[in-house]
Amino acid sequence: MQSFAADRVVVVVDDQACVRRAISSLLRSSGIHVLVYASAEELLSAGEASEMACLIIDVELSGMDGFELHQQLISRGDRLPTIFISAAIDPAIGLRAGRAGALAFLKKPFSEHSLLAPVWRALGPRHVGEA
Numbered sequence: 442m443q444s445f446a447a448d449r450v451v452v453v454v455d456d457q458a459c460v461r462r463a464i465s466s467l468l469r470s471s472g473i474h475v476l477v478y479a480s481a482e483e484l485l486s487a488g489e490a491s492e493m494a495c496l497i498i499d500v501e502l503s504g505m506d507g508f509e510l511h512q513q514l515i516s517r518g519d520r521l522p523t524i525f526i527s528a529a530i531d532p533a534i535g536l537r538a539g540r541a542g543a544l545a546f547l548k549k550p551f552s553e554h555s556l557l558a559p560v561w562r563a564l565g566p567r568h569v570g571e572a
Contacts, residue, residue, distance in 0.1 A: 450474045451473050451495045455502070456479055456502050458479070467557070481509065481513070493519070497523075497556070526548075535548075544559045
């Protein structure tokens with residue numbers, strides 16, 4: 442599996458360290474460059490938006506939640522393919538993710554394939570089917 446150039450970064454924002462590590466490990470083992478953040482505020486202060494190809498955002502972040510982060514990025518002009526993840530059972534969250542234009546909405550725990558498939562779509566046509 443080939444590695445991606447530095448401009449093909451998938452950003453993971455989740456306040457649970459074990460989730461960040463698991464997603465990061467999966468993506469890196471698939472040859473994907475990953476940056477991880479523990480909060481929305483940490484991502485916003487990092488200024489990495491120009492390098493992002495895809496976002497994976499937990500809906501239930503402490504502080505600014507995932508939907509607020511997504512809206513903040515949109516208001517800054519950073520429209521990126523976004524995958525929302527959540528442990529919540531509430532079906533309204535999935536509907537809200539859809540209205541926000543999510544590439545995918547995944548309930549935790551999710552399979553490797555269910556995460557990798559939308560990530561490959563976000564990274565572009567030359568990578569479709571590599572998952």
